[in-house]
Ligand code: F3S
């Protein structure tokens with residue numbers, strides 16, 4: 001299942017990691033929530049395909065290790081989401097629809 005496009009309404013912000021908001025619920029290492037706000041990655045959907053990180057024209061994403069997660073042992077953190085130019089490439093290329101981008105989301 002891909003990212004919930006209304007995650008900011010349906011989830012609570014539970015903290016921050018690597019300067020990026022985390023939307024719960026979280027229960028590590030199995031459940032890691034959604035990371036980011038303008039550029040949001042559902043960590044529980046991400047399978048570490050990596051196309052988003054390789055192809056983002058402004059290098060928004062950084063790998064982080066997530067040992068013990070059932071889908072993959074690393075994920076992409078949108079550490080530079082403030083640089084996003086809303087090209088939607090990452091949204092379109094992710095094979096599991098783990099990313100949503102919305103500049104109006106706070
Ligand atoms: Fe990068 Fe475009 Fe996504 S700028 S974060 S690939 S919307």
Ligand code: F3S
Pocket residue numbers: 041045046047048049050051052053075076093094095096097098099
């Ligand atoms: Fe993960 Fe999709 Fe990127 S699986 S690494 S968010 S292309």
